[in-house]
Amino acid sequence: MKKVGMAVTGGADTPVRVSPLGRKPSFVLIAAIVIAALLAIPVYAETPEEKAARILRHVDDMWRGASSHGRISMQVKTRNYTRSMKMEVWS
Numbered sequence: 001m002k003k004v005g006m007a008v009t010g011g012a013d014t015p016v017r018v019s020p021l022g023r024k025p026s027f028v029l030i031a032a033i034v035i036a037a038l039l040a041i042p043v044y045a046e047t048p049e050e051k052a053a054r055i056l057r058h059v060d061d062m063w064r065g066a067s068s069h070g071r072i073s074m075q076v077k078t079r080n081y082t083r084s085m086k087m088e089v090w091s
Contacts, residue, residue, distance in 0.1 A: 067090070067091060068089075068090070068091050069088075069089070069090050070088070070089050071086070071087070071088050071089075072086070072087045072088075072089065073085070073086045073087075074086075074087075
């Protein structure tokens with residue numbers, strides 16, 4: 001066999017192509033795909049202010065809830081009269 005440039009000639013002078021990357025082009029291809037995938041992942045670091053805002057929003061949503069119930073009493077006093085009222089509310 002005789003090597004001519006990037007071609008290897010066989011016994012019958014038939015050129016056989018050899019990869020310029022050697023015999024393991026699949027390793028290089030896989031490495032390129034992995035590197036491209038890692039570069040495509042967005043790197044996002046949350047600042048302390050953003051983290052605090054996110055935590056406060058979450059706590060506020062937990063305390064607010066989906067419904068509420070309360071009992072309220074009110075007393076109004078003037079010189080002429082006194083009134084009181086009790087209410088119970090749901091939302």
